[in-house]
Amino acid sequence: MRLLRLHPPLMITSLAMLGLLAFTLVGLVVDDRTLLGVPIWLKPMKFAISIAIYTATLAWLISLLNRGKRTAFWIGTVAAAAMLVEMALIGGQAARGVRSHFNNTTAFNGTLFSIMGATIVLAWLATIWIAILLLIQRVSDRPASLAIRC
Numbered sequence: 396m397r398l399l400r401l402h403p404p405l406m407i408t409s410l411a412m413l414g415l416l417a418f419t420l421v422g423l424v425v426d427d428r429t430l431l432g433v434p435i436w437l438k439p440m441k442f443a444i445s446i447a448i449y450t451a452t453l454a455w456l457i458s459l460l461n462r463g464k465r466t467a468f469w470i471g472t473v474a475a476a477a478m479l480v481e482m483a484l485i486g487g488q489a490a491r492g493v494r495s496h497f498n499n500t501t502a503f504n505g506t507l508f509s510i511m512g513a514t515i516v517l518a519w520l521a522t523i524w525i526a527i528l529l530l531i532q533r534v535s536d537r538p539a540s541l542a543i544r545c
Contacts, residue, residue, distance in 0.1 A: 402454035402468065404475040409454070412447035415482065419443060428492055438495065439486045446478045449518075456525055459539065463528045474521035477514040484511050 399406045422436035429435060453474060457467045484507050488495035499505040534540035 401451075401458045402471045402475075404472045405450040405454035405457070408475040408478055409447045409450040411479070412443040412450070412482065415486065416440060416443040416447065419486075422489075430489075430492060430494060435489045435492055439482070439489045442482060442485050446482055450475060450478060453522065453525060456529060456543070459534050459536075459543070460525075460528055460532065461535075462532055467525060467528055470521045470524050474518050477517040477521070481511055481514045481518070484514075 419436040419440035423434050423440065426434075426436060453471055457464075457471050460467050485495045488498070488504075488507065493500070493504060495511065496508065498508050529543050534543060
């Protein structure tokens, strides 16, 4: 597939999130458990959608780089790994029927929430780094360049 060549780790993560989206949709239908009045599979479903979009977009942005491609490849790989860990923890907590965010009810839950915090910081830093790489070099497609800068 041509899309996978954009950035394989990010695109595989995006495809995995689409698979998880299908799983969570089934979960919404067959699992009647709720947490704080909300179906437990709703949060992982929303995160699967957003991470699929984020990783595919980051892969596309990396493909626009002329210089620093090797650095960007590794930054994107770190972002993909961070998102996979983040999603595994969110999905795992949903499967357990407990909150994933701001959950310090036990040492275990607090540790998982701390790991999630660290992984999202890695994703933010990766995004900022890619943004800087894009800002300091000329992207050949002028409309795309203007859109990225905005």
